[in-house]
Amino acid sequence: MTSRFQIGARVRVRRAFPPGHVRTPFFVRGKVGEVTGVAGKFPNPEELAYGRDGLPVLELFRVTFRQQDLWPGYEGGAGDTTVVDIYEHWLEDVQTQDQAAEAGEGQHA
Amino acid sequence: MRRHHDMGGLAAGAVEQNQHDYAPWEKRVDAVLRLLWAPGRQIMTVDEMRRGIEELGPGAYDEMTYYERWIASATNNLIEKGVFSVDELGRKMAEVEARWDAERARGAQPHDDRTGKDTA
Amino acid sequence: MPEKQDDHQHAGHSHGHSHGHPEGHRHPFQPDLEDSDYSYHQVMTEAVVELLLEKAVFTAGELRQTVESIDARSPALGARVVARAWVDPAFKERLLKDVITAAAELGIDAGGIPIRAVENTAGVHNVLVCTLCSCYPRMLIGLPPDWYKARAYRSRVVREPRAVLEEFGTKIPDDVEVRVHDSTADLRYIVLPARPADTEGLDEEALAALVTRDCMIGTAVPRAN
Numbered sequence: 001m002t003s004r005f006q007i008g009a010r011v012r013v014r015r016a017f018p019p020g021h022v023r024t025p026f027f028v029r030g031k032v033g034e035v036t037g038v039a040g041k042f043p044n045p046e047e048l049a050y051g052r053d054g055l056p057v058l059e060l061f062r063v064t065f066r067q068q069d070l071w072p073g074y075e076g077g078a079g080d081t082t083v084v085d086i087y088e089h090w091l092e093d094v095q096t097q098d099q100a101a102e103a104g105e106g107q108h109a
Numbered sequence: 110m111r112r113h114h115d116m117g118g119l120a121a122g123a124v125e126q127n128q129h130d131y132a133p134w135e136k137r138v139d140a141v142l143r144l145l146w147a148p149g150r151q152i153m154t155v156d157e158m159r160r161g162i163e164e165l166g167p168g169a170y171d172e173m174t175y176y177e178r179w180i181a182s183a184t185n186n187l188i189e190k191g192v193f194s195v196d197e198l199g200r201k202m203a204e205v206e207a208r209w210d211a212e213r214a215r216g217a218q219p220h221d222d223r224t225g226k227d228t229a
Numbered sequence: 230m231p232e233k234q235d236d237h238q239h240a241g242h243s244h245g246h247s248h249g250h251p252e253g254h255r256h257p258f259q260p261d262l263e264d265s266d267y268s269y270h271q272v273m274t275e276a277v278v279e280l281l282l283e284k285a286v287f288t289a290g291e292l293r294q295t296v297e298s299i300d301a302r303s304p305a306l307g308a309r310v311v312a313r314a315w316v317d318p319a320f321k322e323r324l325l326k327d328v329i330t331a332a333a334e335l336g337i338d339a340g341g342i343p344i345r346a347v348e349n350t351a352g353v354h355n356v357l358v359c360t361l362c363s364c365y366p367r368m369l370i371g372l373p374p375d376w377y378k379a380r381a382y383r384s385r386v387v388r389e390p391r392a393v394l395e396e397f398g399t400k401i402p403d404d405v406e407v408r409v410h411d412s413t414a415d416l417r418y419i420v421l422p423a424r425p426a427d428t429e430g431l432d433e434e435a436l437a438a439l440v441t442r443d444c445m446i447g448t449a450v451p452r453a454n
Contacts, residue, residue: 017110017111019110019112020160021156021159021160021163022115023361023413023414024413025115025117025360025361025411025413026111026115026117026118027117027118027360027387027388039414039416040343042414042415045156045414045415048154048156048157049154049156049157049159049160050157050160051153051154051157051190054156060414060415060416064408070118070387071118071388075389075391076389076390076391076403076407077391077401077403077404077405077406077407078403079404079406080390080391080406080407080408080409081406081407081408081409082387082408082409082410082411083408083409083410083411084411084413085411085412085413085414085416086413086414087414114361114362115360115361116360116380116383116384117358117360117361117383117384117387117388117411118360118384118387118388119380119384119388120384120385121380121381121384121385122381123381123396124376124379124381124382124385124393124396124397125376125379125381126374126376126396126397127374127375127376128374128375128376129375131372133296134271134274134275136296136299136300137274137278137292137296138274139299139372140292140295140296140299141274141277141278141281141292143295143299144286144287144291144292144295145286148341150286150287152286159361159362162362170380173270175363175375175378176270177268177270180270180273180274180277181270181273183277184273184277187277192280192281192284192286193280193284197280198273198276198277198280201276201279201280202272202273202276204276205272205275205276205279206272209267209272
């Protein structure tokens with residue numbers, strides 16, 4: 001069974017802000033990064049936190065963000081990055097999102 | 110809404126490069142949690158503990174130390190799960206406090222590193 | 230090596246002083262202990278322990294063993310693994326694949342949570358954080374320092390890592406990528422620092438002595454003495 005995202009895929013972190021035990025940090029919500037690692041499957045911590053079994057397991061991805069993309073006016077090396085471990089349900093394929101936006105525009109034309 | 114523990118990227122002052130030797134009671138908190146979430150036992154998960162800390166509220170970070178937050182969260186979780194009742198805990202805490210008061214009055218050594226029972 | 234009472238049977242007892250300090254020298258314990266006073270949460274801790282023992286959730290022996298295993302972990306274990314990786318390229322490759330299995334080759338039990346080694350190279354300097362709480366490779370290098378768990382580090386190291394590193398006296402050249410790893414999930418990380426120059430004559434033990442805890446967090450780099 002292939003992974004939801006491949007290494008090298010550009011992904012965006014969903015712009016959602018639920019309450020509760022969320023392990024996707026605020027500072028990457030809505031940001032675009034690159035999948036640089038596929039880290040296995042784990043029960044969902046958002047559910048484990050409430051005493052539930054967290055199944056089905058979710059795939060965990062290592063997503064690399066350029067610091068330039070995360071922080072306006074980042075003062076550091078141009079190549080600096082932050083890597084965050086993010087569960088699959090927080091990630092969307094950037095291309096799919098852009099295509100959906102274009103399709104939406106086409107309908108209104 | 111951004112919750113207090115989710116602090117990556119916020120402004121803050123200089124890193125105070127402090128550290129302290131962990132007190133016996135702090136290591137005991139750490140040990141208790143490890144036992145509770147050990148695979149063979151799984152009374153609670155580390156996720157439940159983290160969620161419990163997050164739900165202590167922003168004041169907890171200012172008012173409580175690291176291991177105080179751990180034991181506060183663990184205790185809330187254990188009560189919710191019915192491992193012990195609020196009443197049992199309250200009585201036991203009063204008993205411990207009375208025992209320690211008596212020991213201190215007798216001039217005994219700091220008592221944090223004894224559970225006061227020979228159970229081995 | 231943690232000091233241990235010989236035949237003490239007190240459940241959960243662990244000696245309060247870390248090794249190497251003379252008896253009577255006071256470390257910066259929490260104020261409540263220095264005053265021989267106790268806090269609400271210390272009382273709670275004791276009460277919870279006693280209730281859990283009474284209800285046989287775990288035994289006194291298990292509690293004591295767990296405290297001892299906490300005491301047994303220190304940066305020295307990680308340093309041994311790093312030093313071996315420096316002298317043995319094949320071991321290094323195994324380490325980069327699976328830290329726990331590699332550490333076991335050296336007789337080190339690094340626990341069950343997966344640990345990934347991230348290698349410092351000429352082009353990349355790695356630094357670790359858990360912005361959401363305090364995740365840390367405890368089972369390999371022991372308990373994290375207070376600053377790692379505190380607001381300033383957790384907030385700032387993802388936002389301005391170079392400034393934070395400079396506070397630790399570590400300056401990374403602009404053309405080297407500073408890569409911050411935020412351990413948000415069930416993976417833990419350890420930095421595999423680069424072997425410093427001018428260490429050709431050192432044996433593994435001497436090399437391990439150069440690897441401090443902060444080198445494995447990424448806020449420092451090892452230096453030949």
